[in-house]
Amino acid sequence: MATKRAYKFCFGPWNISEGADPYGPPTRPAQTFDWKLAKLKDLGFDAMMFHDDDAVPDLDAKSDQQVRREAKELKKKLDDGGIVAEIVAPRLWFDPRTIDGAYTSNDPKCRKYAIERSLRCIDVAKALDCDLIVLWLAREGSYIRESKNARQCVDYLVEAIDAMLAHDRKIRIAIEPKPNEPMDVAYVPTIGHALALSTLAADPKRVGCLIESAHAILAGLDPADEIDFACSFGKLWSLHLNDQNGLKFDQDKPFGSANLRVAFNQVRALERNQYGSRGEFVAFDVHPFRTTKVEHWADHLVNSRRTFLRLVEKARTFNESAARKLVADRNYAALDQMVLEHLMGK
Numbered sequence: 001m002a003t004k005r006a007y008k009f010c011f012g013p014w015n016i017s018e019g020a021d022p023y024g025p026p027t028r029p030a031q032t033f034d035w036k037l038a039k040l041k042d043l044g045f046d047a048m049m050f051h052d053d054d055a056v057p058d059l060d061a062k063s064d065q066q067v068r069r070e071a072k073e074l075k076k077k078l079d080d081g082g083i084v085a086e087i088v089a090p091r092l093w094f095d096p097r098t099i100d101g102a103y104t105s106n107d108p109k110c111r112k113y114a115i116e117r118s119l120r121c122i123d124v125a126k127a128l129d130c131d132l133i134v135l136w137l138a139r140e141g142s143y144i145r146e147s148k149n150a151r152q153c154v155d156y157l158v159e160a161i162d163a164m165l166a167h168d169r170k171i172r173i174a175i176e177p178k179p180n181e182p183m184d185v186a187y188v189p190t191i192g193h194a195l196a197l198s199t200l201a202a203d204p205k206r207v208g209c210l211i212e213s214a215h216a217i218l219a220g221l222d223p224a225d226e227i228d229f230a231c232s233f234g235k236l237w238s239l240h241l242n243d244q245n246g247l248k249f250d251q252d253k254p255f256g257s258a259n260l261r262v263a264f265n266q267v268r269a270l271e272r273n274q275y276g277s278r279g280e281f282v283a284f285d286v287h288p289f290r291t292t293k294v295e296h297w298a299d300h301l302v303n304s305r306r307t308f309l310r311l312v313e314k315a316r317t318f319n320e321s322a323a324r325k326l327v328a329d330r331n332y333a334a335l336d337q338m339v340l341e342h343l344m345g346k
């Protein structure tokens with residue numbers, strides 16, 4: 001099963017965050033984008049993920065020409081550092097026009113803004129030589145059922161996706177589902193929903209998905225099974241590994257931090273499906289603990305990658321033939337213990 005492949009890693013500027021939460025202010029001073037890029041390079045990561053306005057700050061206030069010029073300047077900076085842009089994602093949850101949703105807002109002017117913003121995001125991606133747009137559909141859902149027409153919202157989502165696909169013939173869209181937060185309930189909560197939605201698009205081949213471990217756990221699902229499911233369709237185009245301690249707020253813990261076995265099974269699923277062999281990256285959508293001191297600011301990223309690589313070794317040294325025998329004998333008690341012993345090591 002295991003082929004000896006190397007993985008490529010990335011993170012986004014938001015993953016070196018300042019520690020603010022709904023109950024308190026930042027605990028670390030903000031760092032510049034250039035500092036974060038230098039850090040990413042120093043740590044030996046291969047790519048950076050971007051929101052459209054991470055790439056071109058204050059995007060809405062700039063002309064198309066200025067947006068393209070700044071995106072080109074960034075591309076040069078990335079090239080100089082030997083770093084590529086893995087994805088660009090439209091940030092559709094900050095602007096006042098996205099208060100009640102972006103593509104699924106009840107206000108047609110707001111829906112129009114969301115689509116226009118997404119097309120500009122594609123222009124940024126093109127300037128960065130990146131063909132993958134990530135849609136985390138943050139506010140596409142409702143706080144109360146009666147506030148929106150969920151049937152109509154599916155049409156709105158398809159309309160937005162089709163506008164994006166038509167804007168550029170080369171781009172692909174990876175939908176990043178999440179069941180809740182900031183919404184009470186989201187319209188695209190799982191990978192199954194994301195892939196079902198892709199079939200309604202004008203060009204389904206160009207619509208796939210991104211799995212985030214914590215989002216699957218928040219939906220009560222196992223991220224390893226989600227990975228296998230998405231890979232069965234050839235649609236896992238990006239990945240946000242992290243961890244989550246049960247059904248709480250989105251914790252974005254270091255990979256493996258809450259449940260090493262769940263992390264091991266995600267790595268096994270990635271190995272089994274040869275994730276990365278078509279150029280896909282492993283991203284860590286993790287945040288430092290609020291208590292983190294400035295001098296330890298990137299440790300959650302380094303640790304996540306280290307845990308990932310150690311689990312790759314664990315997956316590659318797992319005794320598959322012994323496991324198969326136990327499966328054939330339906331001796332799951334022994335198989336269960338075998339997994340635990342393997343993870344605990346000597």
Ligand code: GLO
Nearest residue numbers: 089134135136176212250285
């Ligand atoms: C939040 C999401 C978020 C996205 C990012 C890229 O829960 O995980 O971090 O991954 O905005 O679209």
Ligand code: MG
Nearest residue numbers: 176212240285
């Ligand atoms: Mg994410």
